[in-house]
Amino acid sequence: MKLANKVRVAVLSGGCSAEHEVSLRSAANVMQFLDSSRFEIIPIGIDKQGKWFLDNMPNLGDDHPIWHTFDVIFPVVHGTLCEDGTLQGLLELTNLPYVGCGVLASAIGMDKDVSKRLAMGAGIPVAPYLVIKQDQWQRDADSFSQQVMEKLAYPVFVKPANTGSSIGITKVKTPAQLKAAINEAFRFDVKVLVEKALNVIEIELAALESLENSDPIISVVGEIRPRHEFYSYEAKYTDENGAELLIPAPITNELKEKARAIAREIFLVLECEGMARVDLFIEKETQQIYFNEINTIPGFTQISMYPKLMEASGISYSQLLTHLIDLAMKRHTRKRELIRSYV
Ligand SMILES: Nc1ncnc2c1ncn2[C@@H]1O[C@H](COP(=O)(O)OP(=O)(O)O)[C@@H](O)[C@H]1O
Ligand SMILES: [Mg+2]
CATH class of the missing domain: 3.30.1490.20 (ATP-grasp fold, A domain)
Incomplete structure (x- = not known):
């Protein structure tokens, strides 16, 4: 049953990718910070075999009848079959609004080769x-x-x-x-x-589509200092002290502005919508900035860089989630106005 005037948000978590566990942590956080005065939360879990669960019940039949019981979908899932355009394609077919990048940017963003080729095409350096x-x-x-x-x-x-x-x-x-x-x-x-392998400082920036125009909001710059040989799976998730996050990054203002301009360009060149975390390298010897990769569904855990960068830029966790849902609804309204047949 629908609670009076609340937007029903289906939060997707888990997923059949290697990042299943990370997603569970991100989704728990998203559900905690969603503005409960505006949103009703409907958690949907996807297990490692790809089965969908509503309220812990595997009651999604072949035709996914529950698509009709909510207003917007928030995929908080990472990696293969989740962040790479396949899930986004399925969500397009439901004709419901969903948060984040569409099919194209999701697929491009997931492919480290194709995304680098587009960055190079825009004159942004990448490691050879x-x-x-x-x-x-x-x-x-x-x-x-x-x-x-x-x-x-x-x-x-x-x-x-x-x-x-x-x-x-x-x-x-x-x-x-x-x-x-x-x-x-x-x-x-x-x-x-x-x-x-370059000798680098690793920096990350959060990009958020604006509700007003096509100029994305770009956060302050954050730095990741892995305490391992590189920013490995262990440094990211299993070792509590695996990496240090510095917000803002202790780099010159000139480098910060260059990095923000590159992040903005990357968001636009890769056709992103909603959100993306842009990861860059600064080569220590030359101070040259390189594009490393983009994450179209960045981590949303308590210690994740994306919400922290936004917070440091004046957008709280809850405001960020509301903004993302508003963007999803806006895109959906606009798309529904498009002509799909021509007679
Ligand atoms: N060309 C490179 N030079 C230096 N370090 C790199 C390079 N490529 C990757 N790394 C290190 O490996 C980590 C993971 O690589 P990345 O391409 O970001 O993959 P993932 O998508 O798994 O995060 C980076 O955060 C960085 O620590
Ligand atoms: Mg990375």
Whole structure:
């Protein structure tokens, strides 16, 4: 039953990705901070097999009848099949408003290769990298290894093209370790990136679509200082002291403004809607800023960078969630006005 005048928000959590557990923590936080005077919360869990649960009951039939019992969907799920455009495609088909990027930006944002190509097209530097597909690797591992040596030099980072949370990523220091790292990355994706390891400061910025115009709101700059060799899964989630978050980042004002301009450009070039966290590198020796990656459904846990950056920029956790839902409703209204048939 609908509570009087409240917007019914379905909060999706879990998901069949490697980031299932992170999502549960993010969603718990989102539900805690959603403005209860305006919103009624309907939690929906997705288990690791992809089954959807309403109120802990697996009562979603083949035609998902519950789509009709709420007003807006807030996906708080990360990674494959959640953040990569597939879920967004399903949500488009429900014809209900949903929070965050649409199909296109979600899919682009998830692919570390395609998003970098678009950034380069806009003149934004990225760390030099090579791409290898699985069949190519199986056919000719040796010549690819040779190319890594000649074009990138060691150390390098080996990454699956479409994961998050540092899953499947290895820092490789010598040629002898390359094969194992690439094979490991191919467990998670059919496309792998091998990237030159830069000596960097890692910074992150939160971007939020404006309700007024096409100019996104860009947060202050935050810095991540991993206490591990790099910002690995352990540093992110299992080691409580794995990384230090500094807000604002202790960098010069000039670098801050450059980083904010790049984050804004990335949000627009990748066709983002709603929100995104833009992760950049500052090369220590040159002060050059590089685009690393974008996260279209950033972490929303108590210690996550995205809500913290927004808070430091004057937008509280609750205000942020309300803003995101208002954006979803606005986009939906506009899309419904579009002509879908032409006679
Ligand atoms: N080219 C690089 N140079 C230096 N460090 C890197 C590079 N690529 C990745 N890293 C390190 O690995 C971490 C995870 O890589 P990233 O591409 O951000 O993947 P994920 O999507 O899993 O977060 C980064 O936060 C950083 O610590
Ligand atoms: Mg990252």
